[in-house]
Amino acid sequence: MSLDESQYHKLADELLEMLFDGLDEAIGDEADVDLQDGILNIEFDAGGVYIINKNAPNKEIWLASPKSGASHYAYKEGAWMGTRADVNLLELLNDELKVSLS
Numbered sequence: 001m002s003l004d005e006s007q008y009h010k011l012a013d014e015l016l017e018m019l020f021d022g023l024d025e026a027i028g029d030e031a032d033v034d035l036q037d038g039i040l041n042i043e044f045d046a047g048g049v050y051i052i053n054k055n056a057p058n059k060e061i062w063l064a065s066p067k068s069g070a071s072h073y074a075y076k077e078g079a080w081m082g083t084r085a086d087v088n089l090l091e092l093l094n095d096e097l098k099v100s101l102s
Contacts (some may be wrong), residue, residue, distance in 0.1 A: 003035065003059050003075055004057070005059075006069040008056065008059040008070070008075070009054075011054075011075055012038070012054045012075075013038070013054075014060060015061065015080060016035055016054070016061075017035070018037065018041050018101070019035075019040055019052060019093070020033060020035040020040055020101070021102065022101050023040075023042060023097070023099065023101070024102075026097075027042075027044075027097065027099060027100070027101075028067075030045055030046070031042060031044045031045060032041055032045075038053055038054040039050040039051065039052075039053040039054075040053065043102045044099075047066075048064065048066040048067075049064075049066060050056050050064065050065055050097075051063070051065040052064075055072070058071055058072070058074075059074065059075070060072045060074050060083065061073040061089060063089065063092075063093075065092075065096060067096045068092065068096065071083075071084070071085075071087070071092075072084070
């Protein structure tokens with residue numbers, strides 16, 4: 001499914017809001033979770049920063065992770081999947097952050 005610009009923004013904004021709400025609740029006592037202007041920052045008190053943001057020109061979500069590095073995700077068949085490897089963004093975050101996101 002090829003997304004038009006409005007579909008992309010709707011899906012990307014929904015993802016970021018869901019991540020913000022879920023992570024703030026799940027790890028809010030261990031990290032500062034902040035969402036502003038399409039950029040989600042997760043800064044752990046013990047060190048390490050995750051940045052998840054929209055990249056509208058490519059219709060992707062970009063992740064900077066202190067564990068797995070930088071990666072890009074496109075919306076395919078109902079999920080945000082890696083553009084270079086067949087990795088589901090939510091599954092990766094579940095594994096790295098030891099939380100359950102849906």
